[in-house]
Amino acid sequence: MTIGSTPPGRLRSVLVFLFSLALPVALGPSEALASGNQNFQFFAPPAEGSLPDGPMGRLIRKGELIFIHTNLYAKKYVGNDLTCESCHLDRGIKPYSAPLWGAVGTYPRYRSKNHKVNTLEERIQGCFRFSLNGTPPPANSDTMKAIVAYAYWVSRGAPIGLYLKGQGIVRLPKPDRTPSLHRGKVLFEARCALCHGLDGQGTKADLGQVAFPPVWGPHSYNRGAGFSNVRELAGFLRMNMPLSKGKSLSDQQAWDVAAYVNSHSRPADPRTSSASR
Numbered sequence: 001m002t003i004g005s006t007p008p009g010r011l012r013s014v015l016v017f018l019f020s021l022a023l024p025v026a027l028g029p030s031e032a033l034a035s036g037n038q039n040f041q042f043f044a045p046p047a048e049g050s051l052p053d054g055p056m057g058r059l060i061r062k063g064e065l066i067f068i069h070t071n072l073y074a075k076k077y078v079g080n081d082l083t084c085e086s087c088h089l090d091r092g093i094k095p096y097s098a099p100l101w102g103a104v105g106t107y108p109r110y111r112s113k114n115h116k117v118n119t120l121e122e123r124i125q126g127c128f129r130f131s132l133n134g135t136p137p138p139a140n141s142d143t144m145k146a147i148v149a150y151a152y153w154v155s156r157g158a159p160i161g162l163y164l165k166g167q168g169i170v171r172l173p174k175p176d177r178t179p180s181l182h183r184g185k186v187l188f189e190a191r192c193a194l195c196h197g198l199d200g201q202g203t204k205a206d207l208g209q210v211a212f213p214p215v216w217g218p219h220s221y222n223r224g225a226g227f228s229n230v231r232e233l234a235g236f237l238r239m240n241m242p243l244s245k246g247k248s249l250s251d252q253q254a255w256d257v258a259a260y261v262n263s264h265s266r267p268a269d270p271r272t273s274s275a276s277r
């Protein structure tokens with residue numbers, strides 16, 4: 001990970017390592033294949049760091065830095081403690097965490113959320129507004145240009161107009177049992193609180209930088225965000241959480257813990273209220 005040398009990066013690596021010792025999970029053959037991006041199952045982005053020289057390479061690198069440290073490099077557009085990478089894991093290339101390479105070839109695209117055809121820039125602005133609870137950068141801003149350059153770079157060679165395996169977020173079938181906040185709480189305390197805190201507020205490193213992001217409360221995504229939908233969040237958790245142990249929750253557990261996470265307070269949907277902005 002690019003931020004491996006920063007303090008929150010180190011704290012995170014140590015915790016993730018300790019956590020990985022705690023509960024060994026047997027990986028079946030398909031999981032083993034799905035755990036890396038350098039295999040035939042999923043689109044393989046260019047290797048990390050293999051950037052072109054000159055202005056284009058510098059713009060792509062800037063976009064990558066914004067993506068990973070959004071609250072440092074695009075601070076004025078961000079209204080919470082999350083970064084793009086908080087949800088689009090492994091610098092935006094991990095399958096089933098809405099990877100950039102799954103998006104680039106499918107925009108412009110109609111979205112029922114705003115009843116219009118969205119450009120890639122408009123889609124990214126949506127994540128700034130809801131997931132980052134912020135004020136989106138204009139489409140022609142340097143910030144947006146850099147993010148888009150980075151998104152295209154990691155998608156180099158991906159087909160245009162096709163939905164690729166691993167794109168987007170998994171849509172889970174309806175759960176067998178109604179999601180239970182009680183089961184969700186027990187699970188959260190056992191499998192999530194180590195990193196995200198019993199109070200869901202995440203963990204900060206010494207310098208105040210976010211090591212593990214808050215999953216509810218004033219510094220998390222707002223009620224207009226995709227993750228404020230329990231099914232969408234459950235699909236993300238099923239494949240990606242606990243970090244480095246994706247696919248260890250059952251569908252039912254993912255629904256339960258998603259319902260529990262979203263039962264807490266968080267910033268209002270900016271479309272319907274200006275309350276907590």
Ligand code: HEC
Pocket residue numbers: 067070082083084085086087088098099100102103123124127128131132147167168169221225226227232
């Ligand atoms: C709180 C979690 C969260 C954060 C933070 C976040 N996003 Fe997203 N993003 C999502 C979700 C959920 C989707 C919808 C995925 C889907 O359609 O299945 C999404 C969709 C996208 C898409 C379209 C993906 C597709 O396949 O259609 C792009 C591009 C994107 N985000 C970029 C960004 C960028 C750039 C940032 C940072 C500025 C960011 N996101 C921050 C959760 C987040």
Ligand code: HEC
Pocket residue numbers: 012015016019082085086087089090187188191192193194195196211212213214215216220221227237241242243249257258261
């Ligand atoms: C080993 C530490 C660890 C564990 C355990 C863990 N997470 Fe995460 N989680 C992370 C990290 C780190 C990120 C952000 C990814 C990044 O920045 O690379 C994240 C991101 C998230 C996000 C999206 C960002 C946000 O803050 O909203 C949600 C939601 C989430 N985790 C929920 C959970 C749930 C629910 C569990 C338990 C089932 C869990 N996590 C277990 C480390 C962990």
